[in-house]
Amino acid sequence: xxxxxxxxxxxxxxxxxxxxxxxxxxxxxxxxxxxxxxxxxxxxxxxxxxxxxxxxxxxxxxxxxxxxxxxxxxxxxxxxxxxxxxxxxxxxxxxxxxxxxxxxxxxxxxxxxxxxxxxxxxxxxxxxxxxxxxxxxxxxxxxxxxxxxxxxxxxxxxxxxxxxxxxxxxxxxxxxxxx
Numbered sequence: 001x002x003x004x005x006x007x008x009x010x011x012x013x014x015x016x017x018x019x020x021x022x023x024x025x026x027x028x029x030x031x032x033x034x035x036x037x038x039x040x041x042x043x044x045x046x047x048x049x050x051x052x053x054x055x056x057x058x059x060x061x062x063x064x065x066x067x068x069x070x071x072x073x074x075x076x077x078x079x080x081x082x083x084x085x086x087x088x089x090x091x092x093x094x095x096x097x098x099x100x101x102x103x104x105x106x107x108x109x110x111x112x113x114x115x116x117x118x119x120x121x122x123x124x125x126x127x128x129x130x131x132x133x134x135x136x137x138x139x140x141x142x143x144x145x146x147x148x149x150x151x152x153x154x155x156x157x158x159x160x161x162x163x164x165x166x167x168x169x170x171x172x173x174x175x176x177x178x179x
Contacts, residue, residue, distance in 0.1 A: 002031050002041050006169050010045060013165045016054025023055065023111050030115040034123065038170040040132040043140050044122055046163035050155075051144070052078040058108035076107035077117040079144060090120045131176075137163050138179035 007028055008018035019027070027048075031041050052058065060075035073084045081090060084101060091100035094116060100106055107117050121144075126132075131139030141156055160178045167175055 001036055001038060002028050002045075002170065004028050007045070010162075010166045010169050011049065011054050013169065014049055014054065014162050016049065016056070019055055026111045027055065027115055030112075030119050034119045035132075037132065039135065039167065039172045039174065039176060040127075042163055042166035042170050042172055043132060043137055043176060044126075045166045046137070046159050047126075047140065047144050048078045048118060049162050049166075050159045051075075051080050052114075055111075058111070058114045073104055076104060077114040077121075079118040079121050081107055081117050081121055086121070089124070090117050093120055093124070135174060135176045136179075137176040 004021070004024040007024050011018055018024070031044060034044070035041055048055070055078065058077060060080055073082060073087050075082050081087065087100045087104055087107070088098055090107075091098050094100070100117075107113055126140050126143045129139050129143045131137065131141075131143065137160055138156075141159060145156070145159075157178075163176065
């Protein structure tokens with residue numbers, strides 16, 4: 001459904017550099033394994049691109065690290081998984097044990113694990129909240145970024161613009177609403 005050429009066109013259209021072929025293949029494999037819906041893929045990509053600075057970062061910058069859980073469970077993966085309970089739940093689902101809780105850096109050590117955890121978060125939190133099924137990009141943003149970002153925040157608008165770019169390139173005709 002999503003091709004590597006489309007992914008790289010989306011990235012360059014959003015102002016980012018195209019990815020190495022090994023990285024773009026990993027990202028596309030995970031997206032295509034998660035959904036057959038171009039609109040959901042466009043929503044997912046918009047958030048991945050924003051949160052990871054165009055797939056250039058797999059962990060939060062040190063100035064943004066949440067010290068609330070001792071700073072250990074800060075944002076990692078392309079969607080920036082946070083909080084010990086999310087690390088535990090992702091680990092139990094993906095591995096059947098608590099290795100991500102015990103060694104959280106595993107999440108950001110590779111592109112594959114960063115995507116695996118991002119897909120897990122999307123499937124367990126974002127999709128059930130109804131954003132993709134209700135064709136509402138704002139609901140996806142609420143599950144990933146809120147309460148950190150208000151609906152009229154310029155950062156949220158930028159994410160929606162990434163979605164519009166991805167949707168156009170993926171051939172989505174029925175565009176999701178912003179809020």
